Amino acid sequence: MQHLKGQELQSSDVRPNLKQLALPGCNTRLFSAQAGCMVDSHPHERAEEVFLLAGRLRLNDAILEPGDMYRVEPGETHDAEALEDCRFLVMNYPQGA
DSSP states (O other): OOEEOGGGSEEEEOSSOHHHHSOTTOEEEEEEEOTTOEEEEEEOSSOEEEEEEESOEEETTEEEOTTOEEEEOTTOEEEEEESSSEEEEEEEOOTTO
């Protein structure tokens, strides 16, 4: 089983960059994680939304399947585990969004 910190996951910028299209300060990245990859529980200062594109992903007690979305509010924490090989978008929003 692979155990990674969030910054060690493979990711790439999404083009066109959504912060230029919609919300100033919005950061969007595309992530890939192999089955068994785990990310330790960590807090968020900004709102974050995870959109699962492929595979199965556990975020806290929720099991996401393709098309599912999970939102973390500022101050909340979550951990994650890839139950299958996954691809997902992560969007971080500025305060108040």
